Amino acid sequence: MAFEDILRGAGLTDTDLRGGTLPVRTPIDGSSLGEVHEILHEQVPARVELAEKAFRAWRTVPAPRRGELVRLLGEELRAHKEALGKLVSLEAGKILQEGLGEVQEMIDICDFATGLSRQLYGLTIASERPGHRMMETWHPLGPTAVISAFNFPVAVWAWNAALALVCGNPVLWKPSEKTPLTAMATAKLLDRAIARFGDAPEGLHQLLVGGVAVGDALASHPKVALVSATGSTRMGRAVAPKVAARFGRSLLELGGNNAMIVAPSADLELASRAIVFSAVGTCGQRCTSLRRLFVHDSVRDALLPKLVAAFASVRVGSPLEGGTLVGPLIDHAAMERMHAALDRARAEGGTVHGGERVLESDAPRAAYVRPAIVEMPRQTDVVREETFAPILYVLGYRDLEAAIALQNDVPQGLSSSIFSNDVRETELFLSSAGSDCGIANVNIGPSGAEIGGAFGGEKETGGGRESGSDAWRAYMRRATNTVNYSRDLPLAQGIRFDV
């Protein structure tokens, strides 16, 4: 399919695509998709002021009515799923199935948030004083900045925006500078929903296409109540102190270094399918991609050759072609980082299978690679880092507790899994002495979370939780209320203060 048709199909016009300062390229063949308009960081304060004004109106709209806007957004996404999914493939390079899956995830969170708009529950608490009642109420927090990464160019926004809007907060979205087009197409869909909704305040949602300086201005602005930032740990290290310095709230979704343990009782057929999808899907560019595999020595010979063969034969190519399972890396810099990591792994004693550049003559400006499996003698420095590429480090183990300790012995704490049919092993893995990650799975891989659960991870992954469960609380402020319906004024803790 012609790239131009995909751009037009997603509603992008010449005005959107021409005359700007930010060049956009498709990772499919490295060709230009346009030059889009950016905002300058000096313009951010005016945008925040507008969001603040919108906040004062939006916070008084009943939450179920706010949910109606998100329901309409879900309708727009349903109607444009195919068009937006193709644009995700074109701009981010993930295969069409995954592009469509990403839009489905947006639809799912809209459904979730619509229901949530009638369930922003607080507690009623027993008071120690007679004739008193205590309760918690949850109020809108304020303008919410969403800073998103290239690899989930629209789903991450939806996880945040759907909840933020329902919770009563306007949204300022700074997408990755590598994927502004999907953001622009998505913002247009929300604009349509807002037009159908009728009376949303101006500035309820603002798209701020721009670079790091725009993200920085949002992080530093005292009126941005919540900064939800998804990206590298390096980015989190820059953003978090800026938000903390002004006592703002941040929700950080940073890098992962996800692992799987394959135990002696594992269903190896199931495990190998999960390993291949988790490690090579999205060309290893998911925050939850499988990067470290701990295989029990007794099953290593049965599993490893199968994996090496699967990695060697998996179809790499244009993500828009049916049958392709692995698309390109986002750019040449990502490929250089992958090859540098493989060189380091060799120097640290690893045996590398695959990893070479492919399709160079067909697409010289793109970065297609064969996914790599690397047998490591131990968990060396390079294994403990997140390299955002399809590299799977394989290590053997004998003792499960030692394997769990190794799994946890990395700075990141996002996702993890165990394949085992032994309930003692799986329960240990899920226990407080088991995986230290925000996501711990049994008999499925570490990647591909559903929106119903809270998503996020510990340690250098940043500690944030978004999407399902009670993640909405991050977007609201809690007030504790005590109501006295008696004719006396008893003090807490029995204190006497007779005036």
Ligand code: NAD
């Ligand atoms: P990145 O850190 O380069 O950029 C992410 C976003 O942060 C971009 O919008 C960028 O402009 C902005 N940014 C970068 N530095 C900034 C600064 N100093 N101040 C303000 N904004 C700044 O990440 P990327 O390459 O786009 O994405 C890949 C990374 O994202 C990986 O590390 C991956 O694990 C992580 N990621 C994490 C999750 C998660 O939920 N934990 C999800 C997706 C991606």
